[in-house]
Amino acid sequence: MRVTYPHMGHMWICIKGMLEYLGVDVVIPPPSSKKTMQLGVKHSPEFACMPLKLNLGNFMEASQMGADTVVMAGGCGPCRFGYYAQVEHAILNDLGYQYQLVVLEPPQKHITELIGKIRYITQNRSWFKVIKGIRLGYLKASAVDKVEQRAYYSRPRELRPGATEQAVKKALAKIVAARTPEEMPAALDAALEIMNGVAVDQHRPVVRIGLVGEIFTLLEPFANMEIERKLGNMGVEVDRSIHLSEWINDHLFMGLIKNERSSKPAQEKGLAYLGHTVGGHGLETVGSTILYAEQGFDGVIQLLPFTCMPEIVAQSILPQVSSDLGIPVMTLIVDEQSGDAGMITRLEAFVDLLTMRGDTPQLKDRNFGVEECPQRMRGHTSA
Amino acid sequence: MSIKVGIPRALLYYYYHPQWVTFFRRLGVETLISQKTTRGLLDKGLKSTVDEACLPVKLAVGHVLDLRDRVDYLFLPRIVSTARKEYICPKFLGFPDMVRHTINNLPPIIDCNFNLYHKGSSSADFYFQVGKFFTRNPAKIIMAYNASKAALDKHNLDMQSDCLPQEHAAEGSADSNGINIAVIGHPYVIYDNYISMNMIKRLRDSGARVLTADHLPESVVREEAYRLPKKLFWTINQRMVGAAYHYFSREDVHGIIHVASFGCGPDSFTGELTERCARNGSNKPMLSLTVDEHTGEAGMVTRLEAFLDMVRWRRNMADAAATL
């Protein structure tokens, strides 16, 4: 059995860590690329959301590398993610791929079911070992989060351009290299030391932007066209509303581990505008925007793939939040045709707007709602 | 003067309107249904929604705008779930808030949760909450609720016996030169004469008998849908798939038309599952249409006619083969 799973940003690091610790033969698909997208688009329903298309491309590429089993998360609605595995499996079957599918559905019954499934993949390792493996995966996810957070800080302030990028690579390599939960604390220390080694100008003025939206688009640099790096290079310190450790814990480990970060506060805030959860992270998108406004961020960018249902609900509500709380919000919609150039123009215009507001206190107090803010952009990032 | 509640002629209006109207009438509340869809009404909806929303949501907003200045309350129930462990769609969960935060000068909104997701939940809870807007007398609400339930049951039976919403009641053209066409789509698409471009009427006029998911008892539809690898958690799309599977396997159905809405998330998946079923294991002709705000009537008519020609031709071939 050679196991593969779809890419979502740095998620591969924690799943690989967990499965290899348990002695599973893992095939990591090549990082998502234009080719992955083309493969996926060719065989997916036209209006499927983008993550499905990339997943499919990942599986096709991994199959060429010898993978024969897919592990992925499931769900019980209301958004499409809960049916991804089944649609993808049907498409792969019709194309003649012989994949065995293991879906980690949220525990309708009990967490033991999940552990049972993992034991199946790992050919009956002991429970104790499986739980330790899950712990390793989680430790890696939270270490990755910490590295990324350091990068948010140093990117707009770095003295030597590109220093942060290099440091991130090295730091992640340390996390990848750790093979047991026992090795993790040292690996994390080493990774953070590398990150702290980036020389920065602490006094450089930066613009602060919160990133909210659909999880896959937020976490996968190929999908968001490396928005974090692009913004960082424009002198923006970003913060992301959802982190890997949170998602892994909620969707793969079924909340088994007590997470330091939680989406609760965002959900509670969001209820003021949206009276019900809407699946995906729609409610969190609204709530996080409110939280960013309260924390004095200069602006918020919402990211979503074309046709994403929960985020369209949120998108409809954000202009009101923006106007009530006086925080500019820009929505960026990505699809398979999105291009770099269009994206950069939009980001630059938005950052200029925020800088201008920051420099002129009268502007800062003005209400930048939809009607009043001609620069507010919506629509595709495609050129 | 009695209080007037506005009900948009959109979304689940097509399934529940007899129940809603009866309930309000029994409480002594007047109801006003928005006018039938027109180009102008749709355009208003398009202008007031984000570009990315699906056509039915944009249309529903158009209907809200039609009612806005003419009623005391707007009835926009939050339809969380109409069956256990199922939803309709994320947009139904957020619809009242989408409206509230994009449209100005709205009358008060009645957006109580209709939620049968959990075991032991009942639609009575919802009607009680709604009733409380208008009366403090629980007995009155119970009576109105019971009457409304009867109205709904009757409506469901009517639909099964070919009396579809709007003026879609079959006009006794029982003979219909023997061609039966199944139309699979969201009720708020296929029964809306404007965005479906009168598809049902057109089919009937050209001599076909039209069948929809609503001609089938719920138990049949659900049973068919259980053939899916995993239970679908969207009730309406589950109905669509179940009905499609059923009609695919029925000898007396000669063709299937799948109508998807532009920008609909669930349709992108169930359309795929239905087409796969059509390709593997059935040789029944299937036509897939997507309706959007720009669909031209002429193009649709041409495709419908071509499809009907093919269905007839296949049928004649089959008849000829049978007499050989």
Ligand code: SF4
């Ligand atoms: S959150 Fe959006 S993009 Fe993700 S699966 Fe759901 S609909 Fe698709």
Ligand code: SF4
């Ligand atoms: S089911 Fe489809 S058409 Fe209906 S509201 Fe949801 S996305 Fe729109």
